[in-house]
Amino acid sequence: MQGLLARVLSPGRIVRRLGVLWAVMLVGCASLPDVHYLRERQFVPARDPTIISTAGDLPDAKKQALLDGLAAKAGPTDILAKHIAAEEAISGRPLVAGNKIVLLDDGPATMRAMMSAIEAARYHVNLETYIFEADEVGHKLADLLIRKKAAGVAVNLIYDSVGSMDTPKEFFERMAAAGIKVLEFNPVDPARARREWDINQRDHRKILVVDGRIAFTGGVNISKVYGKSSFLQGKRREPPPKDAKEAAWRDTHMQIEGPVVAEFQKLFLDTWQRRSGSALFDANFFPPLKPAGNALIRAIGSTPDREDFAVYKTYISAFAHADKTIHLTTAYFVPDRQVVQAMIDAARRGVDVRIIFPSFSDVGLMLHAGRSYYDELLAAGIKVYERKAAMLHAKTAVIDGVWSTIGSTNIDMRSFLHNDEVNAVVLSTEFADRMEALFERDLRESVEITAEQWSQRGLRSRMREWAVRMFEYWL
Known part of the structure; x- marks a missing residue:
């Protein structure tokens, strides 16, 4: 479903979609920004994060108490000290307290x-x-x-x-x-x-x-x-x-x-x-909202209209500042070099990086594109799994037991460059525990792909992976 090229080329649609395919192939190749600074371990945000509630910005004392309490539950991790504020600079969106x-x-x-x-x-x-x-x-x-x-x-x-x-x-x-x-x-x-x-x-x-x-x-x-x-x-x-x-x-x-x-x-x-080109108006669009829970949430929307690449930068920043764990579930995986490198860097500094991929897909090209990265990921010590029985379509991550995200964004060039996407980033150890439990549940329905096993795959599989990488930008 995610791959536009694959969607256009699916059986029964070829003739009536040739015009669409031609238009897609004519589109110029946009590029993602260089975000090397987000991968620097010494990167320090310019200012403290903004945290708002129903009454507006939280006072500094309440904000600090909230973050201190979260940090105490999370234990030692740079993701709170660095990533939270960096993420605001990336997305321009505040953290909002008091959510269920x-x-x-x-x-x-x-x-x-x-x-x-x-x-x-x-x-x-x-x-x-x-x-x-x-x-x-x-x-x-x-x-x-x-x-x-x-x-x-x-x-x-x-x-x-x-x-x-x-x-x-x-x-x-x-x-x-x-x-x-x-x-x-x-x-x-x-x-x-x-x-x-x-x-x-x-x-x-x-x-x-x-x-x-x-x-x-x-x-x-x-x-x-x-x-x-x-x-x-x-x-x-x-x-x-x-x-x-x-x-x-x-x-x-x-x-x-x-x-x-x-x-x-x-x-x-x-x-x-x-x-x-016109606005919607309704007096009830923004009713007074009371606190309903304890979760801190940032709503991040990314659109090529503004070339902000907010979700892309958020993922790289989160990977760069992880200290203990990165547990990722992804339906379609066609990343750029910076995303791959951020994952590899995390694994090499001792972070437990695990990724659950689908074992079959509605878009065969995307399945082979994702598998084309297994060699590199496995060589870096990243653990790779494939979900069996069900068709995996989830796009989630949980990091260091405190930072989680759920959204529409796939780890691929189309989501990062060409789509309007939305993700919710949640800072809550309680919610991260639920996300970890769901990740473990998926692991029980998955099989691990080891480097030795992957090295024994046949020539036909290798050729498919090589061929699809030639078109990965348009998938």
Whole structure:
């Protein structure tokens, strides 16, 4: 799903998508910034981080007490002393205190939670998604949105034109006819574009905000692939189906309540204005929000419109300042040299770096692209695993038992350079413990790839990996 080139070239789509493919190949090669300074161990942030609450900026004494308490729970780690403030300089977004998080570790749980929140909506529903399929899950959600609109709830929907390429236009037209405001992000057809057309820029974000009080974000799209439990599937130990869409999908999402919900609302409204040329207004978009928990959260949105590369820099900074552990779960892995080097540097200074990859994929090219890095990762002492039974689609990391992230961003060039993406960075030892438990659960459903085992793979596999690296920029 993530690879635009692979999506265009999938079976049954070749002829009617040649124009799209040609446009993609004509796009000039952008490049990521040199962020070598983020990898320097002596890098010291210029100022203390901003932490806000419902009453605005926290006073210095309360801020210091909050950070000291977090540092005491986390133990010795540079990630708090250096990365927190560095991250603010990178993203321009504050840390927001007083939030409650529900970790949604499977598709059915995520869809139930989102449907429940929408069902309870009184004022508005703002939904932004890469894929919105016209299957049983998509129709169920569309019907719910139409019912809420009929009940007087404002409903605003952003969907990506390429991500939802296989969804009939009539599906969205039905919602629009019911009064839902529908925005197609960067239409494939340039005649329908509302601004400068760039087929290579996609909206890969997943954001749902209900009544300005509850937010969802992570890796889950609107699709029937999230209708089956990925952990129950793993118990059967059956071989994966030939079509990955027939497998259960293992993904991670989060439900958030508290002051940081306003930051996700701002990201949604900003996308709407940037891509439609007009602003959405609603008196209930930003209700007063009370503290709901203890988690510190930073909402980070990255867009090529501004060339800020915020999520990319955040990942490199986190890897660079890790002291103990980096536990990463990634669906698609086509990194640039700086990301790979930051991981290798961490492993060489004694950090326990472990990565869980998929063992099969909806995008075969991406699977081979990720595997093409195994030799280098294994040589550096990084432990590599492949998730079995379920189709791994999660994009998460937990570092040093205190820093966690869940979002839409893959560790690949497309996410870093060409997509609108969103990640939530969470500073909480309690939440990190839940993330570690989920990581360990995935490890139990995975097999470790050792250097000796990998060195014995056949010539055909090596040739596939070599060939796909030639096109990795466009995947």
